[in-house]
Amino acid sequence: MNSLKLQKIPFSKDADNKLRALKSRTGITPNILCRIGFCMSLERSNYPLHVEIQEKGREINRHTLLGDYESIAVSLLKVWMDMNSAPMEELDDLFVSHMNRGVVSVFQKVKSLSDMV
Numbered sequence: 001m002n003s004l005k006l007q008k009i010p011f012s013k014d015a016d017n018k019l020r021a022l023k024s025r026t027g028i029t030p031n032i033l034c035r036i037g038f039c040m041s042l043e044r045s046n047y048p049l050h051v052e053i054q055e056k057g058r059e060i061n062r063h064t065l066l067g068d069y070e071s072i073a074v075s076l077l078k079v080w081m082d083m084n085s086a087p088m089e090e091l092d093d094l095f096v097s098h099m100n101r102g103v104v105s106v107f108q109k110v111k112s113l114s115d116m117v
Contacts, residue, residue, distance in 0.1 A: 016057025
């Protein structure tokens with residue numbers, strides 16, 4: 001069974017800046033914001049843009065990012081991949097792309113903690 005090979009998840013400089021702003025606006029830690037954004041990205045049926053990280057922002061350790069929810073996140077991604085006929089070889093790349101797109105989605109929708117409700 002395919003699983004994530006990545007140990008550290010890279011974020012673009014832009015996504016990193018958005019995470020910093022979101023943390024400031026909401027007080028929510030980046031790992032939780034990323035989990036929320038990941039789910040928001042998976043709700044969309046279109047492919048996320050492949051993330052070419054020219055200017056690298058932060059990298060978050062996979063266990064810190066997902067915690068006890070890793071198997072759930074990977075399962076959700078695999079369902080998305082199946083629905084979109086994506087090959088399993090793209091698992092790591094799609095995971096990174098969904099994480100980065102998710103940060104942008106959360107940033108666009110959340111201006112304060114009350115927007116999280």
